[in-house]
Amino acid sequence: MLFIKTFSFFILYINLAVCEKFRFDNYSVFKIIPETEQQYQILQDIRRDDPRYDFWTDPLPLREFVNVMSSPGDKTYLEDILQKNEIKYEIVMQNIQEAIDEEIVNTFTRSGIRNMEWNAYYNLNDINGWLDDLVATYPNTVSRIIGGVSYEGRDIRGIKISHGSGRRAIFIESGIHAREWISPATTCYIINELLTSNHTETRAAARDYDWYIFPVTNPDGYIWSHEQFRMWRKNRQPYGTNFGVDLNRNWNNNWLVAGSSSNPALDTYAGPGPFSEPETRSLSSYIQSIGDQIDMYIATHSFGHLLLLPFGNSTEPYGNYHDAMNIGRRAMGALSVRYGTMYRTGNIAEAIYRATGGSVDWVKEQIKVPLVYVYEFRDNGTYGFLLPPSQILPNSEEVMDSLLELIHQAKRLGYLNSSSRFYASIYICLSAFLITLLR
Ligand SMILES: *[C@@H]1O[C@H](CO)[C@@H](O)[C@H](O)[C@H]1NC(C)=O
Ligand SMILES: *[C@@H]1O[C@H](CO)[C@@H](O)[C@H](O)[C@H]1NC(C)=O
Ligand SMILES: *[C@@H]1O[C@H](CO)[C@@H](O)[C@H](O)[C@H]1NC(C)=O
Ligand SMILES: *[C@@H]1O[C@H](CO)[C@@H](O)[C@H](O)[C@H]1NC(C)=O
Ligand SMILES: *[C@@H]1O[C@H](CO)[C@@H](O)[C@H](O)[C@H]1NC(C)=O
Numbered sequence: 001m002l003f004i005k006t007f008s009f010f011i012l013y014i015n016l017a018v019c020e021k022f023r024f025d026n027y028s029v030f031k032i033i034p035e036t037e038q039q040y041q042i043l044q045d046i047r048r049d050d051p052r053y054d055f056w057t058d059p060l061p062l063r064e065f066v067n068v069m070s071s072p073g074d075k076t077y078l079e080d081i082l083q084k085n086e087i088k089y090e091i092v093m094q095n096i097q098e099a100i101d102e103e104i105v106n107t108f109t110r111s112g113i114r115n116m117e118w119n120a121y122y123n124l125n126d127i128n129g130w131l132d133d134l135v136a137t138y139p140n141t142v143s144r145i146i147g148g149v150s151y152e153g154r155d156i157r158g159i160k161i162s163h164g165s166g167r168r169a170i171f172i173e174s175g176i177h178a179r180e181w182i183s184p185a186t187t188c189y190i191i192n193e194l195l196t197s198n199h200t201e202t203r204a205a206a207r208d209y210d211w212y213i214f215p216v217t218n219p220d221g222y223i224w225s226h227e228q229f230r231m232w233r234k235n236r237q238p239y240g241t242n243f244g245v246d247l248n249r250n251w252n253n254n255w256l257v258a259g260s261s262s263n264p265a266l267d268t269y270a271g272p273g274p275f276s277e278p279e280t281r282s283l284s285s286y287i288q289s290i291g292d293q294i295d296m297y298i299a300t301h302s303f304g305h306l307l308l309l310p311f312g313n314s315t316e317p318y319g320n321y322h323d324a325m326n327i328g329r330r331a332m333g334a335l336s337v338r339y340g341t342m343y344r345t346g347n348i349a350e351a352i353y354r355a356t357g358g359s360v361d362w363v364k365e366q367i368k369v370p371l372v373y374v375y376e377f378r379d380n381g382t383y384g385f386l387l388p389p390s391q392i393l394p395n396s397e398e399v400m401d402s403l404l405e406l407i408h409q410a411k412r413l414g415y416l417n418s419s420s421r422f423y424a425s426i427y428i429c430l431s432a433f434l435i436t437l438l439r
């Protein structure tokens with residue numbers, strides 16, 4: 001056993017040492033616009049069975065289009081299928097390596113929080129260095145938190161922003177899909193705003209709630225996407241000759257029921273069992289440990305201009321679904337004001353599509369967090385994951401606008417009361433007491 005482990009580490013080491021960063025020369029991206037249920041079905045079948053094509057988005061009607069990446073060699077075959085079935089498409093990027101080359105990745109210089117910029121992406125060390133600086137700069141409000149550990153032994157690092165005890169909490173989970181770089185970038189911006197903004201509403205949001213924020217919940221995958229393979233989505237645990245589990249299909253809620261795969265070669269591989277991965281197992285127990293404080297849970301992804309609600313297995317509205325929808329829609333209205341970016345709000349599951357094993361379903365079902373949302377940030381299919389750095393700031397600003405509106409609308413409907421659960425539990429205790437008396 002020890003021998004096998006040593007051996008596989010050796011192979012891994014060789015791979016790391018020899019591997020050059022993968023180049024995507026002449027890889028192209030299709031924007032496909034299915035119009036009938038049958039056409040959606042064809043795309044879902046390709047996604048399920050053909051590992052040659054990288055689906056950048058799920059084939060679901062809420063999105064209106066599907067982005068698929070193809071190598072130069074496999075492109076004609078895909079075009080043939082699409083043409084034969086009269087499915088509309090265009091090729092939006094002929095050579096994605098060009099877009100990759102335009103993604104500026106900055107290096108952050110420690111000991112000067114001013115050095116984090118919003119026109120470039122950062123690798124994990126730089127994000128963590130910045131978080132360390134924040135803890136040092138704001139020792140009374142910011143503390144270092146560890147949400148868990150990755151397969152390769154890295155901490156899942158985050159920060160807690162708190163202006164005192166007894167506050168209800170808002171939790172932000174980002175970067176669970178490695179290649180969605182705008183997710184950690186925008187989350188860092190949110191952290192920065194909560195700490196430095198002079199805007200009244202932002203300051204109130206920072207002051208009134210405890211914030212638990214994790215910019216990169218898939219650290220191994222994130223590093224891999226920076227250093228080896230830009231389009232990496234999963235974590236890095238090896239399964240046979242393949243690597244990685246889709247960490248947003250691995251949570252213990254309707255695991256492997258829909259929209260995920262048991263094939264380790266695919267990007268939606270759900271893993272050998274629920275919570276098989278150190279990242280999801282450890283992060284979920286962290287969430288559980290503070291679960292009774294959380295009133296709002298937000299997971300950030302890209303891309304597609306969407307705000308999604310649980311559950312991924314069913315379109316049935318659950319308890320406070322209509323409130324959650326109402327709050328979400330109004331927040332997306334606020335998002336559109338600054339730059340006109342239109343988001344749609346909807347259920348993860350749709351008439352012909354389901355996706356289960358994601359974090360938010362588990363959080364909603366197990367932790368009973370009242371308000372749970374998934375953002376799919378910019379853009380809507382032009383650059384996809386390769387969002388130009390010039391869009392980091394506008395994306396972040398409009399998302400911040402919507403976050404404040406989420407809070408505002410939630411409060412309006414009676415959520416996010418600083419002491420709501422406290423009073424709720426007093427109420428329950430009192431009624432139990434009265435009932436006992438009356439007997
Ligand atoms: C990409 O395609 C162009 C045009 O067909 C060709 O000239 C070039 O050699 C290709 N590049 C690579 C790396 O395959
Ligand atoms: C907020 O106000 C403080 C003190 O007035 C100032 O030093 C700081 O630069 C302001 N921050 C922003 C982001 O405008
Ligand atoms: C969907 O999942 C939720 C949470 O696990 C469960 O309560 C519900 O019954 C499921 N619905 C269907 C249609 O499977
Ligand atoms: C994409 O978003 C832009 C800006 O919100 C909008 O103008 C455009 O119509 C959208 N396109 C699609 C296909 O949704
Ligand atoms: C939250 O506060 C509002 C207004 O103070 C109140 O109407 C509502 O019942 C409270 N909600 C809970 C869950 O305590």
Ligand SMILES: [Zn+2]
Nearest residue numbers: 177180301302
């Ligand atoms: Zn994602």
